[in-house]
Amino acid sequence: MLRWLLFIVVYLAMGLYTLQALRSGTRFPWVHYLYIVLALLALGNFIYQFTWGEDPGRVLSRPKSYAFGFLLALLTFNLITIFFLFSEDIYRLLVASYHKLFGGSEDFSMPARRRFLSLIALGIASLPFGALLYGMYRGKYNFRVLRYNLEFKDLPEGFHNYTITQISDVHSGSFDNRKKIEYGVDLVNRQQSDVIFFTGDLVNNKTSEMTPWTGLFSTLSAPDGVYSILGNHDYGDYIDWNTEEEKAQNLEDLKALQREMGFDLLLNEHRFLERGGDRLALIGVENWGRGGFKKAGDLDKATGAIDPRDFKILLSHDPSHWEDQVIHHPMHFHLTLSGHTHGMQFGIEIPGWVKWSPVKWRYKYWAGIYEELGQFINVNRGFGFLGYPGRVGIWPEVTVITLKKAGLS
Numbered sequence: 001m002l003r004w005l006l007f008i009v010v011y012l013a014m015g016l017y018t019l020q021a022l023r024s025g026t027r028f029p030w031v032h033y034l035y036i037v038l039a040l041l042a043l044g045n046f047i048y049q050f051t052w053g054e055d056p057g058r059v060l061s062r063p064k065s066y067a068f069g070f071l072l073a074l075l076t077f078n079l080i081t082i083f084f085l086f087s088e089d090i091y092r093l094l095v096a097s098y099h100k101l102f103g104g105s106e107d108f109s110m111p112a113r114r115r116f117l118s119l120i121a122l123g124i125a126s127l128p129f130g131a132l133l134y135g136m137y138r139g140k141y142n143f144r145v146l147r148y149n150l151e152f153k154d155l156p157e158g159f160h161n162y163t164i165t166q167i168s169d170v171h172s173g174s175f176d177n178r179k180k181i182e183y184g185v186d187l188v189n190r191q192q193s194d195v196i197f198f199t200g201d202l203v204n205n206k207t208s209e210m211t212p213w214t215g216l217f218s219t220l221s222a223p224d225g226v227y228s229i230l231g232n233h234d235y236g237d238y239i240d241w242n243t244e245e246e247k248a249q250n251l252e253d254l255k256a257l258q259r260e261m262g263f264d265l266l267l268n269e270h271r272f273l274e275r276g277g278d279r280l281a282l283i284g285v286e287n288w289g290r291g292g293f294k295k296a297g298d299l300d301k302a303t304g305a306i307d308p309r310d311f312k313i314l315l316s317h318d319p320s321h322w323e324d325q326v327i328h329h330p331m332h333f334h335l336t337l338s339g340h341t342h343g344m345q346f347g348i349e350i351p352g353w354v355k356w357s358p359v360k361w362r363y364k365y366w367a368g369i370y371e372e373l374g375q376f377i378n379v380n381r382g383f384g385f386l387g388y389p390g391r392v393g394i395w396p397e398v399t400v401i402t403l404k405k406a407g408l409s
Contacts, residue, residue, distance in 0.1 A: 004047070014078040015039045021081050025118035039074055046071045057239035059204045062176060065389040066136070072388065073132040077125045084121035135345075135390030141180035142395045143187055143383075148369055148402070150376055152334055155311055155405040158278030165193035165222070166399040168317075168339025169201040169231065169382035173209035174389065178216075184383060184396065185216055191400050195224040195273065198263065199339045199380060200231025200287065200317035205239045207253040218261040224273055228263040229284040230254075231317040231340060232293050233386075266315060268302045281310040283333070289340070290320035297321060303331050313337065319365040319379045327372045335401075336377040343367040343381040343394035357394055367394065 015036075022032050049067040060068060165188055175181055188196065203209040210217075220226050234254055241247040258265045266284020273280050283306070288297030297316060306312065312333050316322060319338040326333055343366060347357025359366045363379075370377050381397040 004051075008043070008047075011043055011075075014075075014082060017085065018078045018081045021085055021118040021121055024115045025122050042067075042070045042074050057205060059173075059233070059238045060387050062174065062389070065174065065387060068387070069132065069136050069389050073129050073136075076132060077129040080125035080128065081121045084117060084124070131392045132390065135388075135392035137390070139391040139395065140345075140385045140389060141177060141184070142391065143184045143398060144395045145187065145191065145398045145400060146368075147400045148378065149404055150335065150369070150401060151404040151406050152311070153406045154334075155403055156275070156278030156280060157405055157408070158274075158276030159280055159311070159403050160405040160408050162195075162275065162403045163191070163193040164195055164197060164313075164337075164399075164401045164403070165191045166197045166199060166337050166378065166380050166401065167383045167397075168199040168337075168380035169342055169384055169386075170198070170217075171201055171204055171233070171382075171384035171386045172213050173204035173206070174385050175213065176389075181213065182216060184398070185219060188220055188398055191398065193222055193400060196220055196222045196226040197315055197337055198226065198228040199315050199337050200229050201233045201339065201382075201384075202228075202231070202258065203254065204233055204386060205236055207250050207257055210254070210257060214257060214261055220262070226261075226263050227271070227282060227284065227315065228258055228265050229315045229317060230265070230267070230286050230296075232287045232289055235287070235294055235296075237294065266302075268296075268298045270302055270306055272310075279310070281306045281312045282315070283312060284315040285321075287317050288321040288325070289318035290324055293318060293320075299325065299329055299331070306331070308332070319363055319377060322377045323364060327375050333375055335403075336375070337380070337399075338365075338377060339380040339382055341366045341379060341381075342386065345382075345385055345388055345391045345394055347392075347394045349393060 019032060019035060022035055046067045049064045053061075053063060167188060234251070236247050236250045241250070255265055255267075264271065266282070268285050270281055270283045273282055281303075283299075283302045285297035285299060285302050287294045289295065303312075308331060312331065312335075314326065314333045314336040316326065316336055316338055318340045322336045322338060326336055341359050341363050344357045344359035347355075347359070349355050355367065357366065365377055365379050367379050367381050370379070378399055378401060380399050381394055383396050383398070385391060385396070
């Protein structure tokens with residue numbers, strides 16, 4: 001209760017400071033009243049959803065996600081506005097103190113200067129505010145197809161120009177627009193790749209979240225099949241279950257559901273894909289993540305019957321597994337496909353110029369293609385979303401990778 005009271009006091013204080021900027025920057029009272037109403041509604045809904053609202057657990061439900069998203073947008077608007085105005089107040093205080101100690105005077109009323117600074121602050125603050133709202137309205141379903149060509153000297157000739165489509169992090173419990181999801185699934189099929197790989201996190205918590213979408217995702221198809229692995233959310237670790245048996249049954253139900261959809265779920269297992277008398281090894285491990293994440297992945301078990309000379313593709317949900325165990329493993333894994341990070345669903349990407357997200361402070365390999373010790377990894381930015389119900393700058397991704405044998409056109 002004390003933390004809630006402290007949060008409310010700080011939030012209201014920030015709101016009053018921002019309101020002063022609005023009063024200085026605009027002469028229209030309706031703008032001031034609109035801000036007050038929006039700020040109080042966002043606060044009230046947030047408090048309700050995170051106290052008396054339903055769906056307890058570490059993963060945010062849809063109502064909680066939207067409550068968090070709207071509050072985040074307003075807090076960002078407030079913080080940026082306050083940064084500008086508070087900096088000016090500090091400057092005025094320092095100059096006033098100087099003149100009081102050493103003489104002289106300055107007119108600090110200067111309403112024109114205050115109004116100009118307020119307009120600048122509000123203008124800049126409106127950019128991330130608008131971006132966060134756009135991310136919730138459209139950005140989360142702004143699907144992008146990213147294409148890569150990867151060349152290998154030891155790729156079997158039968159797999160030259162072999163195409164892979166990868167999706168990851170569906171998080172079906174967050175979906176709220178069937179037409180957009182239908183478009184995304186159709187986009188995957190329209191790539192007409194030789195094989196489709198799904199790299200984990202089909203749900204947020206429970207198998208039942210996927211039930212309304214089972215028929216739709218069952219339409220995913222490719223000549224060599226659809227293969228999948230589990231992600232950390234698929235194990236049901238982020239909510240309280242009545243019994244351990246209920247939790248275990250949920251996981252078994254999820255495994256059965258994936259097979260019902262036509263997914264070949266790999267649980268520390270491997271398969272061989274064949275083309276023109278050549279083969280490559282496909283390995284799928286259970287989730288292995290650094291820190292407190294589940295570590296069920298077992299590379300040795302998954303590769304027990306694989307010839308070290310085989311060309312190998314590894315499906316592993318968390319890219320920290322690649323960094324900590326895969327690239328230094330005695331077995332050479334030519335290509336690893338991961339997800340998990342979502343690119344934090346927020347960042348700036350301008351191809352060939354900048355790629356940045358705060359998630360880079362947590363994960364060294366967080367989005368796109370990386371190479372270490374002659375081995376590649378693609379970290380997919382995710383198909384769905386979680387927590388903040390939107391995406392800004394880091395859009396939902398369908399990856400298409402074409403394998404090339406070096407020396408062949």
